[in-house]
Each structure stands twice: as C-alpha cells, then as structure tokens.
Amino acid sequence: MHFSLAELANRVGGRVEGDGSIRIERVMPLEEAGPSDISFFSNRRYVAEFAATRAGAVIVGEGEQVAPGRTVLRSGNAYLAFARISTLFHPPRESVPEISPQAVILEGAVVDPSAEVQALAFVGRGATIGARTILFPGVVVGHGARVGDDCILHPNVVVGDRCVVGNRCILQPGAVLGGDGFGFAFDMEGDGSGPRHVKVPQSGIAEIEDDVELGVNSCVDRATLGRTVVRRGAKIDNLVQLAHNVEIGPLSLIAAQTGISGSTKVGMGVAMGGQVGIVGHLSIGDGARFGAKAGVHNDVPAGEVYSGYPAVPHRDWLRESAALRALPALVKRVRELEKTMKKLQEEK
Numbered sequence: 440m441h442f443s444l445a446e447l448a449n450r451v452g453g454r455v456e457g458d459g460s461i462r463i464e465r466v467m468p469l470e471e472a473g474p475s476d477i478s479f480f481s482n483r484r485y486v487a488e489f490a491a492t493r494a495g496a497v498i499v500g501e502g503e504q505v506a507p508g509r510t511v512l513r514s515g516n517a518y519l520a521f522a523r524i525s526t527l528f529h530p531p532r533e534s535v536p537e538i539s540p541q542a543v544i545l546e547g548a549v550v551d552p553s554a555e556v557q558a559l560a561f562v563g564r565g566a567t568i569g570a571r572t573i574l575f576p577g578v579v580v581g582h583g584a585r586v587g588d589d590c591i592l593h594p595n596v597v598v599g600d601r602c603v604v605g606n607r608c609i610l611q612p613g614a615v616l617g618g619d620g621f622g623f624a625f626d627m628e629g630d631g632s633g634p635r636h637v638k639v640p641q642s643g644i645a646e647i648e649d650d651v652e653l654g655v656n657s658c659v660d661r662a663t664l665g666r667t668v669v670r671r672g673a674k675i676d677n678l679v680q681l682a683h684n685v686e687i688g689p690l691s692l693i694a695a696q697t698g699i700s701g702s703t704k705v706g707m708g709v710a711m712g713g714q715v716g717i718v719g720h721l722s723i724g725d726g727a728r729f730g731a732k733a734g735v736h737n738d739v740p741a742g743e744v745y746s747g748y749p750a751v752p753h754r755d756w757l758r759e760s761a762a763l764r765a766l767p768a769l770v771k772r773v774r775e776l777e778k779t780m781k782k783l784q785e786e787k
Contacts, residue, residue: 440464440527441462441463441464441475442462442463442527443459443460443461443462443463444457444458444459444463444477444495444496444510444512445459445460447463447477447512447524447527448512450523450524450527451512451519451520451523452514452515452520453498453512453513453520454513454514455496455512455513456510456511456512457496457508457509457510457511461474461475461496461510462495463475463476463495463496464476465477466478466479466521466524466525466528469485469488469489469491469492469494469497470488470491470492472492472493472494472495473493473494474493474494474495475495476494476495477494477495477496477524478492478496478497478498479497479498479517479518479521480497480499480503480517481499481500481517481518490506495510496510496511496512497509497510497512498511498512498514498517498520498521498524499511499513499514499517500513500514500515500516501513501514501515503517531591532573532591533571534553534555534573535555536552536553536554536555537555537556538550538554538555538556539556539557539558539559539560541558542556542557542558542559542560542562542574543560543561543562544556544562545563545564545566545582546564547564547565548562548563548564548566548567549566549567549568550562550568551568551569551570551572551588553570553571554568554569554571554572554573554574555572555573555574556568556574557573557575557576557578559576559577560574560575560576560577560578560579560580561578561579561580562574562580563579563580563581563583563584563600565582566580566581566582566584566585567584567585567586568580569585569587569589569590569606570589571588572586572588572590572591572592573590573591573592574586574592575591575592575593575594576594576595577595577596578592578593578595578596578597578598579596579597579598580592581597581598581600581601581602581617582600582601583600583601584598584599584601584602584603584604584617585602585603585604586598586604586608587604587606587608587649588606588607589606589607590604590606590607590608590609590610591608591609591610593609593610593611593612593614594612595612596610596611596612596614596615596616597614597615597616597617597618598610598617599615599616599617599618599645599661600617601617601644602616602617602644602645602646602661603644603645603646603647604616604646604647605646605648605649605650605651605671606649606650607649607650608647608649608650608651608652608653609651609652609653610652610653611652611653611654611655611657611677612655612656613655613656614653614654614657614658615658615659616645616647616653616659617644617645617659617660617661618659618660618661619660619661620641620643620660620661620662620663620667620682620683620684621660621682621683621701622638622639622641622683622701623637623638624636624637624639625637639663640663641660641663641683642662642663642664643662643663643664643665643667643683643684644661644662644666644667645659645660645661645662645666645667645668646666646667647673648668648671648672648689649671649672650671650672651670651671651672651673651674651675652674652675653669653675653679654675654676654678654679654695655677655678656677657675657676657677657679657680658679658680658681659675659681659685660680660681660683661683662684663683663684663701664684666684667681667683667684667685668685668686668687669681669687670686670687670707671689671690672689672690673687673688673689673690673691674691674692674693675687675693676692676694676695676713677696678695679693679694679695679696679697679698680697680698680699681699682698682700682701682702682703682719683701683702684701684702685699685700685701685702685704686703686704686705687705687709688704688706688707688708688709688725689707689708690707691705691706691707691708691710691711692709692710692711693709693711693715694711694712694713694715694731695713696713696714697711697712697713697714697715697716697717698715698716698717699717700717700718700719700720701719701720702719702720703717703718703719703720703721703722703723704721704723705723706722706723706724706725706726707725707726708726709723709724709725709726709727709728710727710728710729711728711729712729712730712731712732712733713731714731714732715729715730715731715732715733715734715735716732716733716735717735718735718736721735721737721738721739722738722739723735723738723739724738724740724741724742724743725741725742726741726742727739727740727741727742727743727745728743728744728745729744729745729746729750730744730745730747730753730756732748733745733746733748733750734747734748734749734750735749736750747759747760
C-alpha cells in the first residue's frame with residue numbers, strides 16, 4: 440500500500456510544503472524512518488530526532504518551525520492527521536463471515552450472517568451478535584446479551600448475561616463487562632456459625648454505548664439494580680475498574696489502573712490520569728480533569744483540574760508541593776532559631 444504525499448494531505452485536509460509527489464509506503468518513528476516513510480512531530484522533547492530524521496515527510500502543526508529543504512505535511516491538528524494517515528496504512532480488521540465449527544452457539548442465539556465467530560467462542564441463549572462483528576477465541580457472550588454492529592471482541596472477553604455492547608465498540612483481551620458488583624451486607628448473627636458477609640444480588644446490567652473501547656483486563660461491573668453505563672465515545676484504558684452503578688459520560692478518557700467506586704456519576708469529556716481513585720456516590724462535572732494518582736473524596740465541579748491525595752484544585756496542589764519541598768530547609772531554620780532563643784535566654 441502506498442500514497443503520494445499530496446494524496447495523503449488531501450485526505451486529511453492538510454497541505455504539503457515541499458515535494459508532494461513523494462511516494463509514502465509506511466508510517467514510522469522519526470528515528471527509524473527512511474525516504475519512503477512519513478513520520479510525526481509535535482513534542483519538543485523530540486526536536487533532536489526531528490532534526491536528524493531521514494523521513495521523506497513529517498506531519499507537523501501549522502506553527503512549527505521547519506529547517507529549509509524539509510518536506511512536511513502541515514495540519515491544524517497534527518496528531519489527528521497522524522491518526523488518520525496511520526489508519527490508512529493500518530486499517531481495522533474486517534470480519535470474515537464465518538462461524539467456526541469449534542464455536543458454541545446455543546439455541547435461540549442470533550448471529551448476523553456477516554459476523555465472524557472464531558473457535559472456542561461462546562454465544563449464550565437469546566444473545567444477539569450484530570453485523571460484521573468479530574468474536575475472537577475464548578470470548579463469552581452470556582445469555583440474553585446484545586453485541587452491536589462492527590464490534591471487535593478480542594480473546595477472552597466476557598460480556599455477561601443481559602449486558603449490552605453498542606456499535607463499533609472494541610473490547611481488548613480479557614475485558615469483562617458485567618461481572619458482579621462488590622456488594623455485601625454484614626450479618627453479625629450469621630447462620631449459627633458466626634458472623635458473615637451476605638452477598639447482595641447484583642441483578643442489574645452493564646452497558647457500553649456506541650464507539651466505546653475497553654482496555655486489556657478492564658472491568659465494568661453490573662449494577663446492583665438498574666445499570667452501569669459507559670456512554671458514547673468514552674475510552675477506558677487497561678486495568679481500569681468501574682464499580683456497580685457507575686456512569687461514565689460521553690467522550691471521557693480514563694487512563695490505566697484508575698478505580699471508580701459505586702454509584703459515582705462522571706460527566707462528559709472528563710479526563711483521568713493513571714491510578715486515579717474516586718470514592719463512591721460522587722458527582723464529577725463535565726470536562727473535569729485529574730492528575731495521575733489523584734485521590735478524589737468530594738464532588739468536583741465542571742471544568743476543574745484536580746491533583747494530589749486527597750485531591751485538591753491543581754493550583755493549590757502546586758503550592759502545597761512547593762511548600763513540602765521547602766520543608767527540610769524550614770525545619771533547619773526553626774531548629775537554628777530555637778538554639779538562638781535558648782542561648783539568649785541563658786544569657787539573661
């Protein structure tokens with residue numbers, strides 16, 4: 440597969456500075472690219488690699504300074520142009536309409552004729568698999584579950600009974616949609632053998648809407664009652680835990696190892712760094728952002744940026760961090776002052 444640089448620019452709404460006739464055969468990193476490759480530059484940390492690259496062309500932003508003679512593809516959104524060009528060279532896998540003889544499809548399940556169900560996949564009674572959807576080996580789609588059109592369920596994904604997957608969703612290996620929420624009632628009396636935890640039935644469902652991606656080994660628990668929901672276009676990274684009755688708003692981004700406790704409502708376009716922890720029953724406003732490892736214990740208004748543990752407005756966290764770094768010198772000064780005061784008192 441190859442394109443001229445001018446053709447690529449036309450497809451992504453960019454413009455060429457230099458030789459638009461260059462034949463582009465691959466998308467490669469700056470340090471590995473050759474004369475028939477296109478690369479991407481936006482982070483100033485890689486300015487040395489940009490200067491030294493042998494790439495035939497580089498995708499850059501409109502305001503980026505470029506050395507004379509360098510051929511570039513300029514775009515108002517360089518990262519988006521890179522994503523679209525990379526997709527041209529690495530298009531999504533298309534389904535091969537086939538049900539493997541080693542797959543298990545129970546009675547009452549409906550699998551669209553254009554879907555691909557690979558060996559050792561399981562589709563339960565009354566489940567529905569949409570058009571052009573791919574189920575890789577080890578996928579389990581439970582009884583009464585629904586998977587929409589153009590989805591990719593990678594190996595060992597589980598979609599629990601009655602749970603719902605929208606259209607164009609990607610579930611990475613090991614993702615679980617609809618495992619039981621963590622709900623137990625403590626019984627001091629027990630059944631005669633001492634105190635015990637009594638499991639609260641998790642009778643609700645979990646649902647992801649259209650264009651959602653769940654990362655490797657991420658978990659979206661089913662609701663105690665009602666539903667846990669990840670709304671349209673949200674992207675969930677690897678090893679994320681969404682507890683029962685959580686709601687994630689449209690287009691939100693949640694990075695790896697984040698955990699959100701039960702019944703918390705997250706608004707639209709919220710972004711969370713890695714290892715963020717949020718307690719239950721909170722409300723997170725639209726467009727809020729959280730630095731990595733933030734520990735969130737209270738509601739957060741729309742558009743705010745929070746960091747730290749416990750999480751506070753980012754500007755406050757910066758001041759606190761600066762003060763903390765100054766603490767050793769401050770302790771030393773206080774001790775010196777104490778010694779001086781003691782000496783003055785002894786001289787009286």
